[in-house]
Amino acid sequence: MAESETLSQAPTFTDFETHPTRYRHWSLQVDGEVARLSLSVQQEEGLSDSYLLKQNSYDLGVDIELADAIQRIRFEHPAVRVLVLTSAVARIFCAGANIYMLGKSTHAFKVNFCKFTNETRLGLEDLSAHSGVRTIAALNGTAAGGGYELALACDEIYLVEDGNSAVSFPEVPLLAVLPGTGGLTRLVDKRKVRRDRADIFCTIAEGIKGKRAKDWNLVDDIWSKSTFPAKVEARIAAVLGASEKNPSTGGVALTPLSPKLSESAIEYRFVTLRLDHDHRSAELVVQAPPLSEPVDGAGMRALGASLWALQAFRELDDALLHLRLDYPGINVVALRTTGDAASVLRVDQALLKHAGDRFVKEVTAHMARVLRRLDLTAKSLFALVEPGSAFAGSLYELALASDRIYMLADQKGASRITLSGMNGGALPSSNGQTRLAVRFHGEPKRPAELLQAARPEGFAAEAAEEAGLVTMALDDLDYEDETRIAIEERASLSPDALTGMEASLRFPGAESMATKIFGRLSAWQNWIFQRPNAVGPTGALTNYGQPTRPVFDYRRT
Amino acid sequence: MSLDDRIPNNVDLSSDRRLQKALEQWQPKFQEWWMDMGPEGFQAKDVYLRTATSVERDGWATFDYVKMPDYRWGIFLTPEEPGRPVGFGDMIDQPSFEEVPGEFRNSLRRLIVTQGDTEPASVEQQRLLGQTCPSLYDLRNLFQVNVEEGRHLWAMVYLLHRYFGRDGREEGDELLARRSGNADKPRILEAFNQPINDWLSFFCFTMLVDRDGKYQLAALAESGFSPLRRTTQFMLTEEAHHLFVGETGLGRVIRRSAQLRRESDGQEAKVGGIPLETIQRYITHWYSYALDLFGSEISSNAADFFSSGLKGRYHEASKYSEHSAKDQFQEIPIIENGRVTMKQVPLRNAMNEVLREEYIRDTERAVRNWNKIIKEENVNFEILLPHRRFHRHQGEYAGHGFTFDGSPLPDAASYQAELAKTLPTARDREIVQSVMTPVTKPGQMAHWIAPPTKGINDQALDFEYVRLN
Ligand SMILES: [Fe+2]
Numbered sequence A: 001m002a003e004s005e006t007l008s009q010a011p012t013f014t015d016f017e018t019h020p021t022r023y024r025h026w027s028l029q030v031d032g033e034v035a036r037l038s039l040s041v042q043q044e045e046g047l048s049d050s051y052l053l054k055q056n057s058y059d060l061g062v063d064i065e066l067a068d069a070i071q072r073i074r075f076e077h078p079a080v081r082v083l084v085l086t087s088a089v090a091r092i093f094c095a096g097a098n099i100y101m102l103g104k105s106t107h108a109f110k111v112n113f114c115k116f117t118n119e120t121r122l123g124l125e126d127l128s129a130h131s132g133v134r135t136i137a138a139l140n141g142t143a144a145g146g147g148y149e150l151a152l153a154c155d156e157i158y159l160v161e162d163g164n165s166a167v168s169f170p171e172v173p174l175l176a177v178l179p180g181t182g183g184l185t186r187l188v189d190k191r192k193v194r195r196d197r198a199d200i201f202c203t204i205a206e207g208i209k210g211k212r213a214k215d216w217n218l219v220d221d222i223w224s225k226s227t228f229p230a231k232v233e234a235r236i237a238a239v240l241g242a243s244e245k246n247p248s249t250g251g252v253a254l255t256p257l258s259p260k261l262s263e264s265a266i267e268y269r270f271v272t273l274r275l276d277h278d279h280r281s282a283e284l285v286v287q288a289p290p291l292s293e294p295v296d297g298a299g300m301r302a303l304g305a306s307l308w309a310l311q312a313f314r315e316l317d318d319a320l321l322h323l324r325l326d327y328p329g330i331n332v333v334a335l336r337t338t339g340d341a342a343s344v345l346r347v348d349q350a351l352l353k354h355a356g357d358r359f360v361k362e363v364t365a366h367m368a369r370v371l372r373r374l375d376l377t378a379k380s381l382f383a384l385v386e387p388g389s390a391f392a393g394s395l396y397e398l399a400l401a402s403d404r405i406y407m408l409a410d411q412k413g414a415s416r417i418t419l420s421g422m423n424g425g426a427l428p429s430s431n432g433q434t435r436l437a438v439r440f441h442g443e444p445k446r447p448a449e450l451l452q453a454a455r456p457e458g459f460a461a462e463a464a465e466e467a468g469l470v471t472m473a474l475d476d477l478d479y480e481d482e483t484r485i486a487i488e489e490r491a492s493l494s495p496d497a498l499t500g501m502e503a504s505l506r507f508p509g510a511e512s513m514a515t516k517i518f519g520r521l522s523a524w525q526n527w528i529f530q531r532p533n534a535v536g537p538t539g540a541l542t543n544y545g546q547p548t549r550p551v552f553d554y555r556r557t
Numbered sequence B: 001m002s003l004d005d006r007i008p009n010n011v012d013l014s015s016d017r018r019l020q021k022a023l024e025q026w027q028p029k030f031q032e033w034w035m036d037m038g039p040e041g042f043q044a045k046d047v048y049l050r051t052a053t054s055v056e057r058d059g060w061a062t063f064d065y066v067k068m069p070d071y072r073w074g075i076f077l078t079p080e081e082p083g084r085p086v087g088f089g090d091m092i093d094q095p096s097f098e099e100v101p102g103e104f105r106n107s108l109r110r111l112i113v114t115q116g117d118t119e120p121a122s123v124e125q126q127r128l129l130g131q132t133c134p135s136l137y138d139l140r141n142l143f144q145v146n147v148e149e150g151r152h153l154w155a156m157v158y159l160l161h162r163y164f165g166r167d168g169r170e171e172g173d174e175l176l177a178r179r180s181g182n183a184d185k186p187r188i189l190e191a192f193n194q195p196i197n198d199w200l201s202f203f204c205f206t207m208l209v210d211r212d213g214k215y216q217l218a219a220l221a222e223s224g225f226s227p228l229r230r231t232t233q234f235m236l237t238e239e240a241h242h243l244f245v246g247e248t249g250l251g252r253v254i255r256r257s258a259q260l261r262r263e264s265d266g267q268e269a270k271v272g273g274i275p276l277e278t279i280q281r282y283i284t285h286w287y288s289y290a291l292d293l294f295g296s297e298i299s300s301n302a303a304d305f306f307s308s309g310l311k312g313r314y315h316e317a318s319k320y321s322e323h324s325a326k327d328q329f330q331e332i333p334i335i336e337n338g339r340v341t342m343k344q345v346p347l348r349n350a351m352n353e354v355l356r357e358e359y360i361r362d363t364e365r366a367v368r369n370w371n372k373i374i375k376e377e378n379v380n381f382e383i384l385l386p387h388r389r390f391h392r393h394q395g396e397y398a399g400h401g402f403t404f405d406g407s408p409l410p411d412a413a414s415y416q417a418e419l420a421k422t423l424p425t426a427r428d429r430e431i432v433q434s435v436m437t438p439v440t441k442p443g444q445m446a447h448w449i450a451p452p453t454k455g456i457n458d459q460a461l462d463f464e465y466v467r468l469n
């Protein structure tokens, strides 16, 4: 498979925004406390017409709809307590990511496609863990590859027993790649399938059905075709009966972000992404909330999607996705903030104070997910702390997520770093730890001490450096040159080596299922995806659907 | 009775302990399935059946009266020249596989299970037909087909038990657990879940669906997996009779309908016959489902099966000189934006279509013969086969509406209208049902069907093929 490098070409702009009324592949039905998502992929409506999305297989466009639906259930339908994922196509639940789409994609796209779908699956789990929505995969047909991985991201999996429908991971035996969306990890970590059984399961292309699927805990139960719909309904009723109602608060509509696009910038209300293609770098600027930002529960709710904490982070999220998918040529991102640090602290305080409010809770959980998306973005991230910037509390997390933090030690001491309660646990990174804890991995007591000592006026440059809150503080004579050179130097290094290096250094300490998925599985998958045994002229992926059979190089690494 | 007597075989069953054990466990389940799902109401009757007791010329068709549950279902592999190599695909000229190669284990099992599933399925579909037989001759043929489908199941289960270990034994049990037309445990292929409630359907089925079976078996009879190749070769000898029952059965119905049409001035239904139009619609229905059985026009599985040397083309060894099928292409019409466009498909990926074409040619030959019969009876009517794109549920054309002649239709409404005209109507089924009354006196035929030209095994037509008393 020839990989056409699109590095210098004009980017194709991916639209990550959608709405249930515009879904082509999923349909979202919300009926009181029950939401149903059913998949019926329109095979001719893939993002590109170079492949057909047969057998309910998906591409990025299909997954963007799923991510959107999950997001809307959180914000627009807070009464929902059960989400059922099922298929509207006979005999097939979902055949996973479309093989031909993957075959025709650049490596960079595949990596980012995998990352996005992984984040969507984790979002589904987050929905269950933090939003009180029990998720049920009602497999009314075969779930293969990514289709089964999607099911694995649900709390419960039920499979129709019709003598045909199976769950399967055909990647290894059929395509010589790995299930790339967390499947291997979830199989043994989450469902606790015994490792030798998992080993067998992952090498049988046609998968496992019926009683054995249940015996091995690949699914929670198997139901005959004629009783399947009724059993699903009964299970929904049982879940509703066993859990508490969500406090009845109205939903908040997620309005379109509609950024202003140009060759060199994407401009949102609070976020601006400026692109310097020649220097392979970009500047991501986040503006602090306005002084008028409401901090009472009712006022916050009244603002809905325009609440700073929601809108700014939705914009940041969208900007990150564009950076990843549409600007592979951008290597280094300078993170800046502007505005009033005090205003951020006020907002942070309000978010903590009203943490029990469903809407506020969702807003905070969303901020946390966006920051995790930032952690996992394969660009070099340099935070630049200067006078007029607002690296306080939740916005300081942007700096904590960065690979380096440069601070301008101006003579007036106007550059400040300020901590807030939001740095203390509301915005965990992928391994469940705060970014402060990750930063001070060698000094476990430091985060608590720093938070205790935190003052609203924050740390000026010298103190910040002293406290280890920045990488280095530079005076105005050095700052501009140093940061410019640092960015230029960074942009000159191998992007592959940097990606691997950053991914290794960003997550010291404990592992979680998410870090395993991204750090281990995704990395292996992406390596295997490049190997001749998959994509070389005689590789399995290259030869899939072709008249020729793969020929492997059998030497193990 | 010794094991070899109970299960006639040429696979050295008596010295294969593992196989014995597996079959001993499976046999009672098979017997139970046969009593449950086999021909209803005739299990205690003596039927003039042929039994295969060896693969020799004088052994494979031994005729005698047998009660069906006592039929000796055996296991036979056609002997062949030792050292025959793989005949096609990437492993051409290498020694045939005598055991299952690990890398093809799943593919082979799937091929065998899919074929095996059709055998008991048709017995289930046909289990009530005995009660409306048009003659003892036909009744006997039905039962002959049924017991041989049972034997074909044995043949496939032998392969599963002998070569696929525990998985194979489980699949063998599953073959008995699925049920034709059952919503919860249906048979794998759709044509084998359609009901066969009348003898016109039975003849269509043996003519059109068993004929798919013939081509599938013929393709497997080229296999590089020697036990599969030899098993299916022997099955083909029996299958020929099933096709004969279907083709001549339909021919006899057509002849009778033509006669009645002439005699009644086109009112054959009024004089107890089946209108030729009705027969046409039945053929259309079964033919379109039979075409589905060949699978997708463009298929990576088909390419895999061919390149692995597991499933060849029809008469691969004798008909073709080039057996790699590499770097060759086949034009396949596909549907793009509602229009039929030609697509160059690598030949290996088009193997399903290649086999389907053989089938279509063969079926067209039979149709020409039937039309000759109609002409002989001086009736102006022609049986036609619908276009291969018409009324398909599998492959490139599924989900698109086409006319009987294969032209694309613009919308669902016009397609529904086309189906209403071309597929059996409620009235057709009513007419067919109304003539399905049993005729069980030796030598007599139901009014709606012409007699066969000769009896079975040189017996007279009024021979008592089934002893009902
Ligand atoms: Fe058969």
Ligand SMILES: [Fe+2]
Pocket: B149, B210, B213, B239, B242
């Ligand atoms: Fe047959």
